[in-house]
Amino acid sequence: MNRSISRSSGDQTVQARVYSQLRQSILDGDFRPGRSVTIRGLADELNVSPMPVREALRRLTTERALEVSGTGRVSVPKMTPAKLQELVRARICLEKQAAIDAMPFIGKTRLQRLTRFDRKINRMIARADHQGYVIAHRKFHFDLYSAGKGSVFMPLIESVWLQISPFLTSTLLHLDSYSTSDRHIEILAALENQDATALGFAVEADIRHGLGALTESDWQKKA
């Protein structure tokens, strides 16, 4: 039909747009572990040709957000206890450093925004809105780390989050309540005092308690 190449959506290539959409969907928890995704299936769903989807999927498998089976089928990886522990360790060492690097660039404006995100997180927990929680939680952390000017840490951190997100959301759904111990308060306090050491501890505690609880508790509930 439309044989002319029209990068009609803001000068981006179709491939880039599809990639961003899928990436976002994965981070938002729209993809469940074990779900298999096909090129043509996604292409039909997104109303694009198979070509851009193919490249987007290849990119996502490269950053371990998806995995390819021996026969080339693409699916959302399943979580294992060992893998989750390793991902937690990766999050801790990367995000500790990223937070400390970002600290000097955290001004009053951003601190207020972070505080708003924190309140939103609490609201989402209160109303048991799992997806809303996951999204607000991510905004808090990413907004913090991206205050640093660098271009190295964020992609690494995002790769780790992409690997955790499907599992996290699917597990949260099977939990009636989860640890509301709000470590974000400690992070905010450390930022206000410009205390790098306290910030490092707070970030580590936040990650360890947020995901560590899942390692122990109802692991079996999920498929």
Next chain:
Amino acid sequence: MNRSISRSSGDQTVQARVYSQLRQSILDGDFRPGRSVTIRGLADELNVSPMPVREALRRLTTERALEVSGTGRVSVPKMTPAKLQELVRARICLEKQAAIDAMPFIGKTRLQRLTRFDRKINRMIARADHQGYVIAHRKFHFDLYSAGKGSVFMPLIESVWLQISPFLTSTLLHLDSYSTSDRHIEILAALENQDATALGFAVEADIRHGLGALTESDWQKKA
């Protein structure tokens, strides 16, 4: 010509083979910063069709080994002082943790192999074989980290190395001699004693001194 799909090289797809080759070439320092790479150019060079090259390049840009310009052209990223510093910080926090995680799995066999790699590194330095040095150096570190059973840290570490390698090799070429302070000895000693703290310090020192020296000294010499 050959219209049938024959995965003639060991059941791998052409795309996977091209990707591995390019990845290896980048790590080996065959690509200089600033060099531009084209799909068709590489396809002709590797005697494959443009298709697999296209996907391989997309993957490598996703992991920041290559970068795309505003017009879609792909090239090897140039280094900046700030970026190198950030990459060094990333290496330190990732490799410190990876080494400590791997330590329990380092047996006598692997320790001997690591020692051989270390001796090879020294030989390469002695004969000023820069590429040989880079390769042996990488083998030492990757062999150490991959002793751990995990699947999370290695890809992250490799992504960082991919970003450093082109710059490292091109800089080494302009240096008549470089810091031979052999921190690997300390790493090996820490491994033998199963001393996690000492290992962490040794890895950090190795990275900081190896790349930190470049940050100061002849930065300007390269293009």
Next chain:
DNA sequence: TACAATATTTTGTGATCACAAAAATTTGGA
């Protein structure tokens, strides 16, 4: 010679096709 305008070539992107292999479905016999 210098430089801007024009023409040519190169290049990335997306679409589509053929093919083989894997999945899914149907079929047929006990």
Next chain:
DNA sequence: TCCAAATTTTTGTGATCACAAAATATTGTA
């Protein structure tokens, strides 16, 4: 009803084409 064999459909991979835009080369004029 059950299960294995045969058939059909789905799917990933690689090749090739068209197109537009960018990069490069060429030309013409002062």
